[in-house]
Amino acid sequence: MIYKHRTKPRLLSGLLALEKRLSPTHEKYDYIKSELYKIRAGYGGEQEYDRYMKEVRTDYPHAILHDLSLQHEGVHFQIDSLFITPDTIIISEVKNIADKIFIKANPTQFMKQLPDGSRLLFRSPIAEVERKIQFLEQWLASRNIVVTVKGLIVFAYNNEMFIEEKPSMKVITAYEAPTYFRSLTPQNESLESRDIAEIAKTLARGHTEYNPFPITARYKIGERDIRGGVFCSECEIPTIMRWSELRWYCSVCGVREIGSHQSAVIDWFMLMSSPLTNRKFCEFTGITSRHTAKRMLARSDIQKQGKGRGSRYTSLT
Numbered sequence: 001m002i003y004k005h006r007t008k009p010r011l012l013s014g015l016l017a018l019e020k021r022l023s024p025t026h027e028k029y030d031y032i033k034s035e036l037y038k039i040r041a042g043y044g045g046e047q048e049y050d051r052y053m054k055e056v057r058t059d060y061p062h063a064i065l066h067d068l069s070l071q072h073e074g075v076h077f078q079i080d081s082l083f084i085t086p087d088t089i090i091i092s093e094v095k096n097i098a099d100k101i102f103i104k105a106n107p108t109q110f111m112k113q114l115p116d117g118s119r120l121l122f123r124s125p126i127a128e129v130e131r132k133i134q135f136l137e138q139w140l141a142s143r144n145i146v147v148t149v150k151g152l153i154v155f156a157y158n159n160e161m162f163i164e165e166k167p168s169m170k171v172i173t174a175y176e177a178p179t180y181f182r183s184l185t186p187q188n189e190s191l192e193s194r195d196i197a198e199i200a201k202t203l204a205r206g207h208t209e210y211n212p213f214p215i216t217a218r219y220k221i222g223e224r225d226i227r228g229g230v231f232c233s234e235c236e237i238p239t240i241m242r243w244s245e246l247r248w249y250c251s252v253c254g255v256r257e258i259g260s261h262q263s264a265v266i267d268w269f270m271l272m273s274s275p276l277t278n279r280k281f282c283e284f285t286g287i288t289s290r291h292t293a294k295r296m297l298a299r300s301d302i303q304k305q306g307k308g309r310g311s312r313y314t315s316l317t
């Protein structure tokens with residue numbers, strides 16, 4: 001049973017908003033593009049794994065939790081996917097690499113083969129998972145839960161893998177996951193079905209969504225470099241709409257909508273650290289009437305603080 005599903009990472013939503021609102025000539029534009037590519041690819045790989053995990057059927061009771069962010073003594077750690085069996089907790093680290101993979105042991109080396117045939121070393125995911133195992137063991141111990149924790153490296157796509165020497169941790173592709181979990185034979189069945197459910201619920205309750213906002217502060221980008229405007233949701237190329245005759249109007253596709261500014265408000269709270277005021281909202285959306293702006297803000301899913309000209313708005317989430 002799946003106790004926690006994966007949702008679109010906030011960082012991905014924030015980066016998409018940033019890419020749309022940053023000039024391609026900005027000094028950090030290419031870097032933001034590469035960050036966006038990396039985060040999107042990571043999420044894509046995880047979704048691929050989740051699709052295979054839906055097919056997992058086992059003879060023993062189990063629990064699955066996707067994308068867990070836990071905190072222990074002020075340190076955050078993120079687990080791509082977690083699987084509980086009657087005798088072990090297995091944490092999976094999902095890697096999204098399209099190339100052929102070569103793995104060697106002693107010392108552990110992960111290499112990918114580039115299209116030109118050359119091999120490139122990449123950081124061993126085993127070390128990363130070992131660190132997460134330690135964190136999780138401590139997290140569980142502080143809640144009086146004693147279970148063995150193991151790691152699993154998963155390549156999201158059906159990579160050609162050449163394991164020259166067996167590494168210290170199991171490495172599979174997402175495609176092999178249902179067979180892998182089915183083949184496990186829990187030896188020391190210390191956890192019963194209800195214990196597994198209890199641990200899964202404790203872990204799900206411990207999840208704290210990682211907050212990467214405001215994105216401009218995270219990537220050290222000036223707020224004045226952020227392009228304002230209400231974007232058309234129909235047009236593929238970012239197109240700015242204008243407010244006319246009580247509707248947002250797109251002069252490219254001709255769409256007329258009433259609530260298009262809502263996504264601009266969401267963008268503001270993901271990107272900016274300064275509070276949203278009526279004046280800032282007008283500047284950001286191109287609305288010229290503060291009364292219209294006030295009505296729009298009153299109907300938005302945000303919280304108002306203060307009165308009159310001093311009011312500011314904060315995000316509800």
Ligand SMILES: [Zn+2]
Nearest residue numbers: 232235250253
């Ligand atoms: Zn349009």
